[in-house]
Amino acid sequence: MTSKSVISASELSVRIGQRTILDNLNFEVGNGEVFALLGGNGAGKSTTLKTFLGLMKPSAGTASVMGMSVADNTNEVQKSVAYLPESVTLYGHLSGYENIRYFLSVAGVEKTDDAIHEALKKVALQENAWHNTLSNYSKGMRQKTAIALAILRNAPVLFLDEPTSGLDPAAIDEFNSLVSELANNGATIFMVTHDVYGACQVAHRIVLLSNGKLTGSFERSGDTPIDTEAVHAAFAGRN
Numbered sequence: 001m002t003s004k005s006v007i008s009a010s011e012l013s014v015r016i017g018q019r020t021i022l023d024n025l026n027f028e029v030g031n032g033e034v035f036a037l038l039g040g041n042g043a044g045k046s047t048t049l050k051t052f053l054g055l056m057k058p059s060a061g062t063a064s065v066m067g068m069s070v071a072d073n074t075n076e077v078q079k080s081v082a083y084l085p086e087s088v089t090l091y092g093h094l095s096g097y098e099n100i101r102y103f104l105s106v107a108g109v110e111k112t113d114d115a116i117h118e119a120l121k122k123v124a125l126q127e128n129a130w131h132n133t134l135s136n137y138s139k140g141m142r143q144k145t146a147i148a149l150a151i152l153r154n155a156p157v158l159f160l161d162e163p164t165s166g167l168d169p170a171a172i173d174e175f176n177s178l179v180s181e182l183a184n185n186g187a188t189i190f191m192v193t194h195d196v197y198g199a200c201q202v203a204h205r206i207v208l209l210s211n212g213k214l215t216g217s218f219e220r221s222g223d224t225p226i227d228t229e230a231v232h233a234a235f236a237g238r239n
C-alpha cells in the first residue's frame, strides 16, 4: 500500500430537503488500500457510495476518484471504477461466461477466451459452472463472476456494497482472500458494510459512520487484523 490518494472525500456533505444525510466527511484512501466504511442502518453508507459513483451530487465539498471530482467528471469516473452492488446485477438467463463476454463488449473491452478462463480460475469459480445459467448460481458464485469481470476490465478502483452479506463463512473467507489479492496487485478497494468481523479481517482501515458523521477510525498494523472487539465496542457505542 502506498500513500497516494485514489479516493477522497473533502468536506463532503449531502443534504436532502432539511435533512443532513452526510455531514462534512473527510478521508483519503491510498493506492492498494482496502478501506471499509462501517455503519449501522441509516448511517449514510449507501449515500456515500452513490456520491462516489456519481449517482448523487454533494450539497457541499467534493468526492474525488483518481484526482477527478466525481460530480464534474461522472462519465470518466464511471468508466474507471467497478461497482459490485449488494445484489449483483448480471443476467440470470446467461451463463457466467456469457455475462462476462456481454459486459466486456458493452464496456468496449476485447479479451480472448484464454484471458476470460484465467480470470474465472483466479476467482475460483468452479469450472463445471462456467457455462451454467447464472440463475443456478449461489450469491458467492455471482460475486466471483462480477469480480472476474472487474479483473478483466482492469478497473483500478472497486466499490463494494455489503459484499459479504448473505455469504456463508467459507465464501466470506474466499471473498476476503480475493479482495486482499486484488489490493496486493494494486487495486484500491472501498467497501461499505455493517459486518464488523468481515471488515476487520480484510480492511487496512475501518472508518465508522454514524448519523452521517465519521466517528472513529481503526488502522491495521502490519499483518495483524484490526481488533474486532475494539471496533465492536466503538460501533455499539455509536449505533
Ligand SMILES: Nc1ncnc2c1ncn2[C@@H]1O[C@H](COP(=O)(O)OP(=O)(O)OP(=O)(O)O)[C@@H](O)[C@H]1O
Pocket: 016, 021, 039, 040, 041, 042, 043, 044, 045, 046, 047, 048, 194
Ligand atoms: N432520497 C432520500 N430522501 C430522503 N431521505 C433519504 C434519501 N436517501 C436516504 N435518505 C435517508 O438518509 C439516511 C441514510 O441513508 P442510507 O441509505 O445512505 O443509509 P445506509 O447506511 O446505507 O443504511 P442501510 O444499511 O440501512 O442500507 C437514512 O435515514 C435515509 O432514510
